[in-house]
Amino acid sequence: MAAPSSAPPSSSPTMGDLFLGFLKIGLMGFGGVAAIARHVIVVEREWLSDEEYGKLLGLCQALPGANTVNVAVMLGDRFQGVIGALVSVVGIMAMPLTTLVAAATVYDHVAGHPLARLVLSGAAVSAAGMILGAAAKLLVRARPSPGGWICAAAAMVAVAGFEMPLPWTLACLAPLSLGFAAWSLRR
Amino acid sequence: MNGRLLLQIGWIFGSLSLISIGGANVLIPEIHRQVVETHAWLDSESFARLFAISLAAPGPNIMLASIIGWHLAGLPGLMVATVAILTPPSIMALFAGRGIRRWSETRGLQVLTAGLVPVALGLMLASGMVASRAAHVGVTGYAITGGVGLAVFCSKRNPLVWMGLGIIAFVLSQSF
Numbered sequence: 158m159a160a161p162s163s164a165p166p167s168s169s170p171t172m173g174d175l176f177l178g179f180l181k182i183g184l185m186g187f188g189g190v191a192a193i194a195r196h197v198i199v200v201e202r203e204w205l206s207d208e209e210y211g212k213l214l215g216l217c218q219a220l221p222g223a224n225t226v227n228v229a230v231m232l233g234d235r236f237q238g239v240i241g242a243l244v245s246v247v248g249i250m251a252m253p254l255t256t257l258v259a260a261a262t263v264y265d266h267v268a269g270h271p272l273a274r275l276v277l278s279g280a281a282v283s284a285a286g287m288i289l290g291a292a293a294k295l296l297v298r299a300r301p302s303p304g305g306w307i308c309a310a311a312a313m314v315a316v317a318g319f320e321m322p323l324p325w326t327l328a329c330l331a332p333l334s335l336g337f338a339a340w341s342l343r344r
Numbered sequence: 345m346n347g348r349l350l351l352q353i354g355w356i357f358g359s360l361s362l363i364s365i366g367g368a369n370v371l372i373p374e375i376h377r378q379v380v381e382t383h384a385w386l387d388s389e390s391f392a393r394l395f396a397i398s399l400a401a402p403g404p405n406i407m408l409a410s411i412i413g414w415h416l417a418g419l420p421g422l423m424v425a426t427v428a429i430l431t432p433p434s435i436m437a438l439f440a441g442r443g444i445r446r447w448s449e450t451r452g453l454q455v456l457t458a459g460l461v462p463v464a465l466g467l468m469l470a471s472g473m474v475a476s477r478a479a480h481v482g483v484t485g486y487a488i489t490g491g492v493g494l495a496v497f498c499s500k501r502n503p504l505v506w507m508g509l510g511i512i513a514f515v516l517s518q519s520f
Contacts (some may be wrong), residue, residue: 166501183403216444216453219460222433223367223404230434231441240437246430253403254410254426260397261414261422268393275515278389280396282476282485283492283510286501288369288401289472290496296465305462312466316373317473323374327363335459342455 169236172244178202179229194225227270306336349417357409358428366464368406372471376478385416392479423500484517
């Protein structure tokens with residue numbers, strides 16, 4: 158069913174629009190780009206409806222790669238083809254990479270200082286907490302089936318507890334989890 | 345000069361990018377294994393610090409690869425690591441994006457999401473645990489990870505607020 162609502166708007170964003178839009182998403186995304194990405198794409202630029210964006214993001218969650226980079230690829234390609242995708246990715250990465258180089262340069266200068274080490278170790282354990290909290294939040298929001306919960310727990314225990322390599326863990330659990338999903342979604 | 349190192353960096357991040365379902369946050373244990381244990385390019389504490397910088401900086405979480413590339417081989421390392429971790433998933437996204445209008449209503453996509461998302465999130469939980477362990481700061485570190493995790497889980501504030509409080513708590517706890 159090719160819904161007419163999913164056709165691109167009559168005035169597609171230009172290369173410049175795409176670059177600036179994603180530049181802004183990259184620049185503003187302190188502590189995660191997801192919230193600001195939705196704001197720029199849906200509210201500010203009206204490139205997609207809320208529903209279309211949700212659908213796109215849902216697909217990106219099941220694909221490899223950073224979600225917002227995948228969104229940049231898909232929207233860039235939809236409006237301006239492969240070059241548009243490239244421009245959008247360069248846009249979303251430009252400011253973060255510049256900031257990162259600055260931060261890494263500062264780090265290289267202070268890395269030996271005891272206070273800097275202390276602050277960054279504190280930042281590391283806190284950032285680990287950020288990831289745990291975000292993952293737990295997303296997991297609850299995803300409302301997995303009982304089979305999904307089992308697979309999530311197994312993935313966590315295999316990698317964090319038994320230090321299983323990620324490729325093996327995925328090779329064992331992805332088919333199992335897909336099987337559970339197929340079974341619970343039938344009828 | 346260090347072409348071999350650049351090739352290794354490109355190979356590691358390029359191949360891991362293919363299994364980074366939901367983003368680089370699921371890759372932290374595997375990157376740690378490769379960079380700290382297999383190749384011994386970094387000690388575990390330095391890995392944890394670079395991870396902290398990459399997460400505190402604005403932008404997508406795949407920048408963990410970028411900053412490790414920078415640390416190992418300067419600007420060329422950063423470029424190689426970033427391009428390597430971005431390119432394979434971007435090509436997949438390109439084709440998936442072109443297919444989405446045909447797939448979005450189908451059961452196949454629902455199954456894919458319902459099947460892969462819980463596993464990806466379980467791996468992300470493991471990433472948080474491994475990252476906390478990598479910092480090597482003992483029980484206090486685990487307590488702060490747990491506290492920040494709980495705060496992020498329960499509140500709607502920007503998580504960086506909790507990260508800032510976590511850093512302050514850690515520095516104070518080590519000063520007395």
